[in-house]
Amino acid sequence: MSQLKLRALTPAFGAEVEGFEPSSPLDEEVLAQLRAAFDERSVLVFRNLDIEEDMQRSIVYGLIGEEVPVELAAAEKRPRVVSNKMEHGAAPYGRLLFHCDNMWARRFERILSLYGVQVEPPSAPTTFVSMGETWDRLPEEFRARLEGLEARHGFEHKYPNRGGDQDVIDAYYDTSRSTVRPVIVRHPRTGRMLLYVSQQATIEILGLSSEENEALLAELFSYLYEPSTILAHEWRTGDLVVWDNITTQHGRGTVTLDGPERTLRKVGGPFNLDPDEVNIPVFQKAAGK
Numbered sequence: 001m002s003q004l005k006l007r008a009l010t011p012a013f014g015a016e017v018e019g020f021e022p023s024s025p026l027d028e029e030v031l032a033q034l035r036a037a038f039d040e041r042s043v044l045v046f047r048n049l050d051i052e053e054d055m056q057r058s059i060v061y062g063l064i065g066e067e068v069p070v071e072l073a074a075a076e077k078r079p080r081v082v083s084n085k086m087e088h089g090a091a092p093y094g095r096l097l098f099h100c101d102n103m104w105a106r107r108f109e110r111i112l113s114l115y116g117v118q119v120e121p122p123s124a125p126t127t128f129v130s131m132g133e134t135w136d137r138l139p140e141e142f143r144a145r146l147e148g149l150e151a152r153h154g155f156e157h158k159y160p161n162r163g164g165d166q167d168v169i170d171a172y173y174d175t176s177r178s179t180v181r182p183v184i185v186r187h188p189r190t191g192r193m194l195l196y197v198s199q200q201a202t203i204e205i206l207g208l209s210s211e212e213n214e215a216l217l218a219e220l221f222s223y224l225y226e227p228s229t230i231l232a233h234e235w236r237t238g239d240l241v242v243w244d245n246i247t248t249q250h251g252r253g254t255v256t257l258d259g260p261e262r263t264l265r266k267v268g269g270p271f272n273l274d275p276d277e278v279n280i281p282v283f284q285k286a287a288g289k
C-alpha cells in the first residue's frame, strides 16, 4: 500500500495529496487515508493525474465512502464541462461569487470535483472558503447573536449577488426558488458546525429589517471571506480538486472568452438523501465541535 503524503494548503483547511496512484478498483487502505484527510481538510488537491470521467467519479464517491451506483441518476451523470473554449462549456466567462452549488435547493450534491482537462496558464483560480473554519474563529459573543436565526437562500429571478460587480455572472430565471436553513448548521457526516450563508445565494436572514439584514450579512461575510483565509487553486492540466459542497464555498476570478484556455471537467457525488439533513438547528443539540 502506498503511504500518502499531505501538504496543508492553508492552516485550517485544504491539502495537496502526494503519492496517490489511481487504480481500479481503488485500494481500500488508500481510500481510508483519503477519507480521513477529506473529512479533516474539506478540499483535496491532486496534481499530474491522467484520469477519465469514470475514475474521477470513483474518487469522488470513494472520498465519502459511497459506491458509484451501477445506474446513476440523470442529474449525477450529466457531463459537465466548465470551459471558455469548448462549445456548450458552462460559465464560459465572468467571475463567480462564493457559493455552494445548489445552496438554494432542498437537495444538492454533497461533494464536487473539477479536473483540469486543458489549462493554459495564467488561469483564473478557483477559490475556497471553509464555513467550518469560519465558525471556529467566530467570537463567542457573535455566535450567541446567531442562535436560532434562519436564512433564506435562493433567487428571485436572479441571485441576490451581494458583492457583485460587472464581471459577476448572473443567471436570470423565470421563476423564484428558495430554501430556508438555520444560519448555523451541523455537517451531517463530520458533525462540524458551519456558518451557512453565502455571497451569491443568501437572500435574507428571517425576521430582520432590510437594514439589519445588510448589516448582519456584511459582518458575517467579513468573517467568511477574510482574505487571509481564502484558498486559491491555480490550475494546471492534470489537476484534480475535490471539495465538500456542504463545508466549503467556492468561487472564481474573472475568465474571458479570448483568454487562455481553461477547460475543467466537473463531476459531482451523490445528492443528499434527506432534504433536511443540513437543516438541523445545532443550538438545540449538544454544544461543542
Ligand SMILES: [Fe+2]
Residues within 6 Å of the ligand: 099, 100, 101, 250
Ligand atoms: Fe459552483
